[in-house]
Amino acid sequence: MKTETAMADNTAGSVPRHIDFLIVGGGVASAIAAETLRAEGASGSVLLLSAEDLPPYHRPPLSKQLLPEREDEERIFVHPKGFYDERDIELRLNSPVVGVDTVSQIVRTAAGERIAYGKLLIATGATPKSLGVPGEALAGVHTLRTKADTDVIREAAGTAKRAVVIGASFLGMEIAMSLVARGLDVTVLERGSVFLPHLEASDLSAHFERRAQSQGATVLLNDTAVAFHGSTTVAEIETSAGRRIACDLVVVSIGVSPASGFLEGSGIALEDGYVAIDALLRASVPNVFAAGDVTSFYDPVFARRRHIEHWDNAIKQARLAARNMLGRRLRYDEVSYFFCEVGDIGFNVLGATEEADEWITRGSLDDGSFAMFYLKGDVPRALFSTGRPADETRVAEGLIRYRVNLGSVKERLREADFALEQIPTQTALILQGGGALGAFECGVVKALEEEQLFPDIVAGVSIGAFNGAVIASNPRQATQALEAFWNELAVLTPTLSPAIFRQTVAAAQILTCGVPNFFRARWLPPFTPLEWPVAWTSYYDTTPMRQLIAKHVDFAALKTSPVRLLISAVNVATAELEVFDSYVDDLTPDHIVASGSLPPGFPWTVIDGKAYWDGGIISNSPLDLVVDRCGPDGKRVFIVDLYSGQRALPSNMIEVLARRDEIVYSERVRSDLHYRETVDSYRRLIDHVLSYVDPASAARVKHLPDYIQLMGDGAPTRITRFVRTGQSDEHSSGDYDFSDVAIEASRSEGYAVAKGILGQARAPSADPARP
Numbered sequence: 001m002k003t004e005t006a007m008a009d010n011t012a013g014s015v016p017r018h019i020d021f022l023i024v025g026g027g028v029a030s031a032i033a034a035e036t037l038r039a040e041g042a043s044g045s046v047l048l049l050s051a052e053d054l055p056p057y058h059r060p061p062l063s064k065q066l067l068p069e070r071e072d073e074e075r076i077f078v079h080p081k082g083f084y085d086e087r088d089i090e091l092r093l094n095s096p097v098v099g100v101d102t103v104s105q106i107v108r109t110a111a112g113e114r115i116a117y118g119k120l121l122i123a124t125g126a127t128p129k130s131l132g133v134p135g136e137a138l139a140g141v142h143t144l145r146t147k148a149d150t151d152v153i154r155e156a157a158g159t160a161k162r163a164v165v166i167g168a169s170f171l172g173m174e175i176a177m178s179l180v181a182r183g184l185d186v187t188v189l190e191r192g193s194v195f196l197p198h199l200e201a202s203d204l205s206a207h208f209e210r211r212a213q214s215q216g217a218t219v220l221l222n223d224t225a226v227a228f229h230g231s232t233t234v235a236e237i238e239t240s241a242g243r244r245i246a247c248d249l250v251v252v253s254i255g256v257s258p259a260s261g262f263l264e265g266s267g268i269a270l271e272d273g274y275v276a277i278d279a280l281l282r283a284s285v286p287n288v289f290a291a292g293d294v295t296s297f298y299d300p301v302f303a304r305r306r307h308i309e310h311w312d313n314a315i316k317q318a319r320l321a322a323r324n325m326l327g328r329r330l331r332y333d334e335v336s337y338f339f340c341e342v343g344d345i346g347f348n349v350l351g352a353t354e355e356a357d358e359w360i361t362r363g364s365l366d367d368g369s370f371a372m373f374y375l376k377g378d379v380p381r382a383l384f385s386t387g388r389p390a391d392e393t394r395v396a397e398g399l400i401r402y403r404v405n406l407g408s409v410k411e412r413l414r415e416a417d418f419a420l421e422q423i424p425t426q427t428a429l430i431l432q433g434g435g436a437l438g439a440f441e442c443g444v445v446k447a448l449e450e451e452q453l454f455p456d457i458v459a460g461v462s463i464g465a466f467n468g469a470v471i472a473s474n475p476r477q478a479t480q481a482l483e484a485f486w487n488e489l490a491v492l493t494p495t496l497s498p499a500i501f502r503q504t505v506a507a508a509q510i511l512t513c514g515v516p517n518f519f520r521a522r523w524l525p526p527f528t529p530l531e532w533p534v535a536w537t538s539y540y541d542t543t544p545m546r547q548l549i550a551k552h553v554d555f556a557a558l559k560t561s562p563v564r565l566l567i568s569a570v571n572v573a574t575a576e577l578e579v580f581d582s583y584v585d586d587l588t589p590d591h592i593v594a595s596g597s598l599p600p601g602f603p604w605t606v607i608d609g610k611a612y613w614d615g616g617i618i619s620n621s622p623l624d625l626v627v628d629r630c631g632p633d634g635k636r637v638f639i640v641d642l643y644s645g646q647r648a649l650p651s652n653m654i655e656v657l658a659r660r661d662e663i664v665y666s667e668r669v670r671s672d673l674h675y676r677e678t679v680d681s682y683r684r685l686i687d688h689v690l691s692y693v694d695p696a697s698a699a700r701v702k703h704l705p706d707y708i709q710l711m712g713d714g715a716p717t718r719i720t721r722f723v724r725t726g727q728s729d730e731h732s733s734g735d736y737d738f739s740d741v742a743i744e745a746s747r748s749e750g751y752a753v754a755k756g757i758l759g760q761a762r763a764p765s766a767d768p769a770r771p
Helices: 028-039 060-064 070-076 147-157 170-182 201-213 311-325 390-401 409-416 436-450 463-473 479-488 499-513 544-550 553-560 591-597 624-630 653-665 673-690 695-702 705-713 740-761
Strands: 016-025 048-050 090-094 097-101 106-109 114-122 127-130 162-166 186-192 218-221 225-229 238-241 244-246 249-252 256-258 274-277 288-289 295-299 304-306 339-343 347-349 360-363 369-375 379-386 426-431 457-460 518-521 566-573 578-582 603-607 610-614 635-641 716-724
Touching: 016 369, 016 479, 028 090, 028 106, 028 311, 060 070, 060 170, 106 238, 106 553, 114 635, 147 249, 162 170, 170 249, 170 360, 170 610, 186 479, 186 518, 201 218, 201 339, 218 673, 225 249, 225 347, 244 499, 249 339, 256 295, 256 409, 274 288, 288 379, 311 339, 311 705, 347 390, 369 390, 369 409, 369 553, 379 390, 379 436, 390 705, 426 436, 426 624, 436 479, 436 635, 457 463, 463 479, 463 544, 463 566, 463 591, 479 544, 479 740, 499 518, 566 624, 578 591, 578 624, 591 603, 591 610, 653 695, 673 695
Parallel strands: 016 048, 016 114, 048 090, 114 288, 162 186, 162 249, 186 218, 274 295, 426 457, 426 635, 457 566, 635 716
Antiparallel strands: 097 106, 106 114, 127 256, 225 238, 238 244, 295 304, 339 347, 347 379, 360 369, 369 379, 566 578, 566 610, 603 610
16 A cells, blocks of 8 residues: 655755645545545546544444454455555555645645645544543543544453443444443433434434433433542542542543644634535635535535534545536535444434424334434425335435425325335426527426426526526526517518428528527628638627527526526537536526537637537437436426437438437437346345345444445436427428527427327326425
8 A cells, every 4th residue: 555654855945746636634535535536537646644544444333333353443444455556546644734825735744744736625524522621631531533542442441340421422322332232331421401412302312312221321411520530540420410420431422623723824714613615615715625524514405504523424525525626516415314323223314403393203113113204394304214214215315405395295204104206306307409499498388387397407408508597597487588588589581382482581591691689690790800701610609699698597596596507518628518507606698608609600608718619519418417416316307309309211411411410419318227227236136145144234234324325216207208390391490490480380389299298197287295
């Protein structure tokens, strides 16, 4: 393993060594971030600075089992031997960082080493709080955070007889029950009035208090230590209630403080000592990110700032921070899991339990299969679950994440066999590119709104991005705004017969002159000085597009709209598809125009110094955007397909070119049949393997967040397609026929197709899980 503990020759006064991606911290978040950087294609140097003398390891086993067997120790490491070398990740142990200069982008280690960084990730975690009472420095008084702490406590437990654990939090109770299992006489002191106070449910707390007592622990509430007594080793605790408790081992577990002291004077904003980061996990200064226990972050799921001290949150934030260090601009909107074991029972807590004003239960704690839904205004904010199917927990995670109103079904939550996957979490509308054919999408939206079907997400590309922006700017009442937008696009053309003659004349008019409110031909006056045709990179000027979309979209309101807008464009220089997200980016008319900048007709659009073309060049099927940004589970998806998959063979060269474009831009949802078959095979294999494991161990595995998130299937996504077929004798100019007649025909067809399909399916008039 490539690890270093010696200082490199770049101390003060010398030129600092440059690292592209510098990670400060030696925990699971650091290891996962480094892994993700390489997995996502980071080609620069990666250095991980750890203050500990061991490679990054998982902390949950430290308290759950106190590592009873030393041969188990190897299993706690996040990555096996050789991992870091194989991926060219430099791991530096015993290298605490003592300062950060964010102006010069240099960190300084305790050994005096200066390291310049391109991007910096702070993942230093937290340190245990102390009580600050007399005698706390006596031997035998411990806190638990590191493997070294566990080693000391395990050794002490080998000879101790009476232990006191101060704090009845999740961590405190895991420590207490581990000590009980080792045969010690254990007393738990809790300052508050309830056991496991973070459950925010008195009945649950009382149940676990009784369970702990039945297994041999003594629980004392409304009391805490005010002094430790003993000569050199703790022998007695004095409590605020006047008790004197004999003991020879104490573990203090009253919370943690962020390990951020080294950031003093750095200019990085802190909140109560936590690194303040936004929804993209960016700190207050450029090129600095943070993840895990050291952070205070904006949580869009709960619309407030939070800090979460748990392994699952650290891993999820580390993955996303690494991707954003590579420029992905993804927001952190995950629901955190907290897994705890009290003796022989394990459970998961998801979300924010403190926000509930109503509690609904299903199943039975005594039977070992129980869930509690924490609701606020009929919206789930948290879940407690033990012994329930992984699928159920996965679906509940989505209900919390997307704030699904359960008012009409909440009483059914009490039924243990009521399948949560019946409740759609979100409605998504997928809008293709297709130029003038986008009027079809206008008709579809009218039909959907008449059926009281409103999107939570709109994903669009090219003309679909224009329509999507109007929809997101006018939530639940987009029809009128879309019709006004398309009325301004329509070009008056002469009424001629037969229809093919009218279409030919309209096509010639638009090709020659453009569409006044959308694009104009470069060869028409006024000419741009010194811009000769040989230097053109497009045939038309898109300035009118910006003016039109700015008129119909309130861009300032998109970030707070209940409709999330996702659009795509291709970076001309890198050939990469980039996603613009209204919940992340400050969208402007340029972003919409960029998504529709189809060459060679239209010029690229420059945003933040980068040139973009139409996203449909790479993918005209923006369903992928929804899956990538909003998750794959539990959605009702409406896809508008502007290009028919079936068409008669072309009979001339113009029809050949038109048919080519239909095939290139037709909607193609990724077939995930083979993928799902593979996943199901692995799930069956895992279940088969677990059948050979003793029931208690198998049950413990099935409570792990990883098991739930990988084995839980989640709610199915239901897809409805509205396919535009057009007329059998349709002119090849359909995608640029912005004539008033063609637009009205496409709009009417979209409305008729959608009404017919919705009628056949008898879609509900309103989502039963939404107000």
